Amino acid sequence: MQKIPLDEWVQTLVNWMEDHLTVLFNIISAVIEGIVKGFTWLFMLPHPFLFIIILGILAFLVGRLSLTLFSVIGFLLIYNLGYWSQTMDTLSLVITSALISVVLGIPLGIWCAYSKGASRIITPLLDFMQTMPAFVYLLPAVTFFSLGVVPGVIASVIFAIPPTIRLTLLGIQQVSGELTEAADAFGSTSGQKLFKVQLPLALPTLMAGVNQTIMLSLSMVVIASMIGAQGIGAEVYRAVTQLQIGKGFEAGLVVVILAIVLDRFTQRLFKSDKKRGR
Amino acid sequence: MSILQLQKVSKLFGAHADSCVELLEQGWTKERIAKEKSVTVGVNRVSLSIEESEIFVIMGLSGSGKSTLVRMLNRLIEPTSGEILVHGKDLMKMNKEQLRKVRRQTISMVFQKFALFPHRTVLENVEYGLEVQKKDKKLRRDKAAKSLELVGLKGWGDKSPDELSGGMQQRVGLARALANDPEILLMDEAFSALDPLIRRDMQDELLDLQEKMKKTIIFITHDLDEALRIGDRIALMKDGSVVQVGTPEEILTQPANAYVERFVEDVDLSKVLTASHVMRRPETIMADRGPRVALELMRERGISNLFVVDRAKRMLGVITAEDASAAMRVGQSLEDILIVDGPRVQPDVVINELFEITSLAKVPLAVVDDQNRLLGVIVRGAVLGALAGENSSKEVIPDAENTTG
Structure with missing residues (x-):
């Protein structure tokens, strides 16, 4: 029996895209690179100590004292270990991919909630994106966007966007039927129903999705570093390939600190808003 | 003309729902359609005319299709077939924009779970209907506050709904529905989630509000007592x-079939029948006649008291035979012996509340209207007779028993 030439088909498709969509890829590349560089510039603008003070104040505003203490001590440690600029690079990468995921993911989630057809197509696609090994789509990403931070962001978005889409959909579906009926019964347009009733009520669930998206994009930083994205992931990668166990631990610890701070920040942000309805 | 008219409105659920409407018309039963076509008949060719400013109760057990029916009246559920006419305009033929207008201005809804x-x-909830109409902020705030005041929740506007008790939450639901000043109010089991005492209060309050507002209310319930208490008509x-469609009395006294009969057999009639049901024609005399004429009249009719009225039939009081004969001896007029503080009730008082009055009173109970015109008289036997299940008290109580012990 003859093998289906699936590999050739994919290769052909990728080649075709490379030949015909270069302009599009260049635009995307420029935009993403611009955003990442903008964030890095912003984060590197203040002196690390000033940055830490601002972070501490923000932490105190959104959360409790423990979060403030952890953020300040954690970032002081990062500075002390000498990973400051790498950490800021990584932070920019993570925030950029989270931002792109949210900007694309929430509308997609809403679309799925409104259209059964969209949901039927997008759901298996999400499964595909979450389970397909990252290295497999890293290669075409490099083909399209060349080495550097951009394919890293793209790979992170592919891996990290599903929770935002899924939980936006779930959040809207969880709004009780009587509430959407009430919105309809008083003559809301679909837009009014969405923005005045469904989204505000879906917000806690939706934000849990955003939180997951941020965590997942952070978990991609090491992989992103393999295709040339600068940052703390690159430090981990270098330490591991050179068998420097101590250095590897240091860089790994920085990732953990960053992860915990980002997680608690995003969780706190929406937990202070207690109004919710099911 | 009726404000709301339903003509053969049906709702069928299932893959080939549309084609099965025809089968219903051909006389297929609900069961047969479910079995052979896997289509569920939710509402089966319902035709109703609902009149302006009546409380029309749709009553049925769960699964009877009443909630589906009420949701078709503002097209939260699309009917499979039939016509729904609001002020003569077919709701089914309206486009989205027109339907929205009806929902915003003509028909409001109160929900079971608020x-x-x-x-x-609370205030933002109440103003929702006005907000989606993009009304001026100050105007909608004012209207919402007025609406809240109407349901007795003045000053609660800044609370969050979950800080309120169930009864208060449903008042907010009612206020929200009233804020748009709709002509038709759909109330889907609006009081079912409340405990019995609160439920009664809410029913009373709804009736009070209805006195003032004269809306057309379509009230869904599974509770027969509730239906009988608030409904002008019941389906x-x-x-x-x-x-069956009819007034509460008609449903109780002339059940259309065995199902209705079984449904209503446990009903406490004393809470449904009113004074106007058990009263009979009063024997009266003009105030300017003398005691002798009065006595003669009583002797002739074999009764021991008479109601005294003026020329406009307004009730002045009642006289007894003993007082009349005493007055005749000393030469007093009827006005001197008039008992003016005898009990009087309005015709819509339920007979449950008449027991105590009739048993304490020395003279028969007078039924009077707003202008104090004498409409009828109630003797104790009539109340009991009505409860014994007799349709017409006039046949049971002998004509000459216009008396109390």
Whole structure:
């Protein structure tokens, strides 16, 4: 029996895209690179100590004292270990991919909630994106966007966007039927129903999705570093390939600190808003 | 003309729902359609005319299709077939924009589980209907506050709905529905989630509000007592069809079939029948006649008291035979012996509340209207007779028994 030439088909498709969509890829590349560089510039603008003070104040505003203490001590440690600029690079990468995921993911989630057809197509696609090994789509990403931070962001978005889409959909579906009926019964347009009733009520669930998206994009930083994205992931990668166990631990610890701070920040942000309805 | 008219409105659920409407018309039963076509008949060709400013109760057990029916009246559920005419205009033929207008201005809804928006304050909930109409902020605030005041929740506007008790939450639901000043109010089991005492209060309050507002209210309930208490007319539903439509009295006293009969057999008649049911024609005399004429009249009719009225039939009081004969001896006029503080009730008082009055009173109970015109008289026997299940008290109580012990 003859093998289906699936590999050739994919290769052909990728080649075709490379030949015909270069302009599009260049635009995307420029935009993403611009955003990442903008964030890095912003984060590197203040002196690390000033940055830490601002972070501490923000932490105190959104959360409790423990979060403030952890953020300040954690970032002081990062500075002390000498990973400051790498950490800021990584932070920019993570925030950029989270931002792109949210900007694309929430509308997609809403679309799925409104259209059964969209949901039927997008759901298996999400499964595909979450389970397909990252290295497999890293290669075409490099083909399209060349080495550097951009394919890293793209790979992170592919891996990290599903929770935002899924939980936006779930959040809207969880709004009780009587509430959407009430919105309809008083003559809301679909837009009014969405923005005045469904989204505000879906917000806690939706934000849990955003939180997951941020965590997942952070978990991609090491992989992103393999295709040339600068940052703390690159430090981990270098330490591991050179068998420097101590250095590897240091860089790994920085990732953990960053992860915990980002997680608690995003969780706190929406937990202070207690109004919710099911 | 009726404000709301339903003509053969049906709702069928299932893949080939549309084609099965025809089968219903051909006389297929609900069961046969379910079995052979896997289509569920939710509402089966319901035709109703609902009049302006009446409380029309749609009553039925769960699964009878009443909630589906009420949701078709503002097209939250699309009917499979039939016509729904609001002021003569077919709701089914309206486009989205026109339908929205009807929902915003003509028909409001109150929900079983209140359906308040938990992320909005009480006031913001009440003004929702005006907000989606993009009304001026100050205007809608004012209207919402007025609406809240109407339901007795003045000053609660800034609370969050979950800080309120169930009864208060449903008042907010009612206020929200009233804020748009709709002509028609749909109330879907609006009081079912409340405990019995609160439920009664809410029923009373709804009746009070209705006195003032004169809305057309379509009230869904599974509770027969509630239906009888607040309904001007009741439609009884079973298996998606309307079994009987009538006033509470008609449903009770002339059940259309065995189902209705079984449904209403446990009803406490004393809470349903009113004074106007058990009263009979009073024997009266003009105030300017003398005691002798009065005595003669009583002797002739074989009764021991008489109601004294003026020329406009307004009730002045009642006289007894003993007082009249004493007055005749000493030469007093009827006005001197008039008992003016005898009990009087309005015709719509339920007879449950008449027991105590009739048993304490020395003279028969007078039924009077707003202008104090004498409409009828109630003797104790009539009250009991009505409860014994007699349709017409006039036949049971002998004509000459215009007396109390």
